[in-house]
Amino acid sequence: MLQVPFIRENKALVIERLAKRNIDANQMITDVIVFDEERRQIQTELDNTLAESNSLSKEIGNLYKSGEAQKANLLKEKTTQLKQVSKELTEALNNKSEALKELLYKIPNIPNEVVPRGNSELDNEEIFKEGDIPVLHEGALPHWELAKKYDIIDFELGNKIAGAGFPVYKGKGARLQRALIAYFLDKNTGAGYTEYQLPHMVNEASGIGTGQLPDKEGQMYHITEDNLYLIPTAEVPGTNIFRDVVLNESELPVGITGYTPCFRREAGSYGAHVRGLNRLHQFDKVEIIRVEHPSKSYEALDGMVSHVKDILKELKLPYRILRLCGGDTSFASALTYDFEVFSTAQDRWLEISSISNFETFQANRLKLRFKNSEGKNELAHTLNGSSLALPRVLAGILENYQTENGIEIPKVLQPYTGFNIID
RNA sequence: GGAGAAAUGGCAGAGUGGUCGAAUGCGGCAGUCUUGAAAACUGUUGAGGGUCACACCUCCGGGGGUUCGAAUCCCUCUUUCUCCGCCA
Numbered sequence A: 001m002l003q004v005p006f007i008r009e010n011k012a013l014v015i016e017r018l019a020k021r022n023i024d025a026n027q028m029i030t031d032v033i034v035f036d037e038e039r040r041q042i043q044t045e046l047d048n049t050l051a052e053s054n055s056l057s058k059e060i061g062n063l064y065k066s067g068e069a070q071k072a073n074l075l076k077e078k079t080t081q082l083k084q085v086s087k088e089l090t091e092a093l094n095n096k097s098e099a100l101k102e103l104l105y106k107i108p109n110i111p112n113e114v115v116p117r118g119n120s121e122l123d124n125e126e127i128f129k130e131g132d133i134p135v136l137h138e139g140a141l142p143h144w145e146l147a148k149k150y151d152i153i154d155f156e157l158g159n160k161i162a163g164a165g166f167p168v169y170k171g172k173g174a175r176l177q178r179a180l181i182a183y184f185l186d187k188n189t190g191a192g193y194t195e196y197q198l199p200h201m202v203n204e205a206s207g208i209g210t211g212q213l214p215d216k217e218g219q220m221y222h223i224t225e226d227n228l229y230l231i232p233t234a235e236v237p238g239t240n241i242f243r244d245v246v247l248n249e250s251e252l253p254v255g256i257t258g259y260t261p262c263f264r265r266e267a268g269s270y271g272a273h274v275r276g277l278n279r280l281h282q283f284d285k286v287e288i289i290r291v292e293h294p295s296k297s298y299e300a301l302d303g304m305v306s307h308v309k310d311i312l313k314e315l316k317l318p319y320r321i322l323r324l325c326g327g328d329t330s331f332a333s334a335l336t337y338d339f340e341v342f343s344t345a346q347d348r349w350l351e352i353s354s355i356s357n358f359e360t361f362q363a364n365r366l367k368l369r370f371k372n373s374e375g376k377n378e379l380a381h382t383l384n385g386s387s388l389a390l391p392r393v394l395a396g397i398l399e400n401y402q403t404e405n406g407i408e409i410p411k412v413l414q415p416y417t418g419f420n421i422i423d
Numbered sequence B: 001g002g003a004g005a006a007a008u009g010g011c012a013g014a015g016u017g018g019u020c021g022a023a024u025g026c027g028g029c030a031g032u033c034u035u036g037a038a039a040a041c042u043g044u045u046g047a048g049g050g051u052c053a054c055a056c057c058u059c060c061g062g063g064g065g066u067u068c069g070a071a072u073c074c075c076u077c078u079u080u081c082u083c084c085g086c087c088a
Helices: A002-007 A011-021 A025-065 A067-108 A143-149 A155-161 A171-191 A204-210 A237-243 A294-315 A361-366 A390-400 A411-417
Strands: A125-130 A193-197 A228-229 A245-250 A254-263 A282-292 A317-325 A335-343 A348-359 A369-371 A377-379 A380-387 A407-408
Touching: A002 A025, A011 A025, A011 A361, A025 A067, A025 A125, A143 A390, A171 A228, A171 A254, A171 A282, A171 A294, A171 A380, A171 A390, A171 A411, A204 A228, A204 A237, A204 A361, A237 A254, A237 A282, A237 A361, A237 A380, A282 A294, A294 A317, A294 A335, A294 A348, A294 A380, A294 A411, A317 A348, A348 A361, A348 A390, A361 A380, A361 A390, A380 A390
Parallel strands: A193 A254, A245 A369
Antiparallel strands: A125 A317, A254 A282, A282 A380, A317 A335, A335 A348, A348 A380, A369 A377
C-alpha cells in the first residue's frame, strides 16, 4: 500500500511511474488525495466535538461533587446533543476511511525508475546470461518423459490421489528433492539467513499484510471452515513475522530463509506450458526474506541477486536474469529480477526465481517499522526472493544433465543425494 | 470437544464508574558519586494521529452496548492458562 502523504506530495511522479505498468492512475490518485483531504477534515471536526464533550463531562462530574445537580443536568442535555453529532461524524469518518483504504488496496506499487515500461513478458529486459547450454545426445527427452523413464516422478499417481498438478516424487526423485531443499537452506544460512519453519496456512490478516488479499483471493486455496488460506509462497508467513513490529535500527538488516510447500490454484491455466513440472498446484520452494533500512534496500537486492547467481553457478545450470517490465512486475513490487533456467529439451526458459524489492509497500500494510536515529518510527523496506523454486530447478537438472546412461547429479548435490546418477 | 480462570505500558503487577494514560517494582535512558565499573542516589521513560510548536483526539486483547462520563458495568469474538477428554 502506498503512503498517502507520499502520494499527496508526489502526485505527478506517482502517476508517471504507474504508467510504466500501463495504468492510467490519474483518477485514482486524484480520488486518494480528495478522500484523504475529506477524511482529515472530518477527523478534525470529530476531535473538536469529542474535546468539548470530554470537558463538559468533567464539569458535570465536578458539579455533582459540589451538589449542583441541577446545573449538571443542564449540561447533560448538551452532551447528549454532542454525542449525537460525534456519532454521525464517526460514521462519516469510518465510511471515508474505508473508501480510502479500498482505493489504496487497488493501487499497485510504483515501479522503480529503472523498470522498463511494458505490458507483458515480451517487454522484460535480459540483463545477464551465464552458463553453457549443453548439447544433448540424440533422443534427449523433456523432463516429464525422463521422470517416467526413470520412475522418479509419478504424475498419474498424484492425479489419482489429489488431482492434476500434484505430482508424487518417488525414490531417487524424492531424494533429489530433499537434497535440493537441504542444499538451498545450507547456502542461505551460510550467507547469514536464519532458518525458519513456518505455518503452511495463514489467516486473513497475513494475506492482507503481504498483498494477496483482498484482490488476489482466487489464487489461494481458502479453507472457509476456519477462514485460513494455504500459503502460495513462504513470503506470506515469513514476511508476516514482522507484522505490527517496531525494530531497533541496530537490528537491521534481518534475513530469514525457510522451506515450505506452496499451493496455488492456478485457475485457468492449461495447455502445453503447464506440462510436467512447469506449473503445479503444489510445489516446494525455499525462500529468502529480508527487512532492510530504506537506504540499503537496493544494495540488498543486488546482494540477493548475486547470492542466487552463485547457487546456479554451483549447479552449473544455464540461466539468465531479466529485469521485469512494469506490466510484469508483481502488484506489491517496485523492482523485480526474474531468474530463468534454460530447459534444453523443451527449448525454453523456465522461471525459477523472482527477487523483488517492495520498498515500503508491504511494510505500510504490515506496520513494519524501525526506530530511526531520530527516535521516530519509520517504515522499513522488505524484499524477498526464491532460492529456489524446486520443480523447475529439477526440470532443469533432469533435462540438462541427461546422458545416454542416465541423469547425472550436479557435483554440489552429491553429498546430499548420496548418489551421482539416476539410471 | 467439556468445565473454570484470565487478558493492563519493554516485563512483572495494582487499579471495579469521574482528577487514570494508568500506582509500584524491574528494565531502559540521562545525571551525581567513582581512575573506570558496580552499588547507591536523583531525574526521566508507552504508542498513534494532529500542530511550526502547543492545544487537542484515540488506544488498558478485538468488536459492539449501557452512561453526561468506562481500564472498571453488560454482550460478543479471539487468545492464553488450569483441569478433564482425545491424540502425532
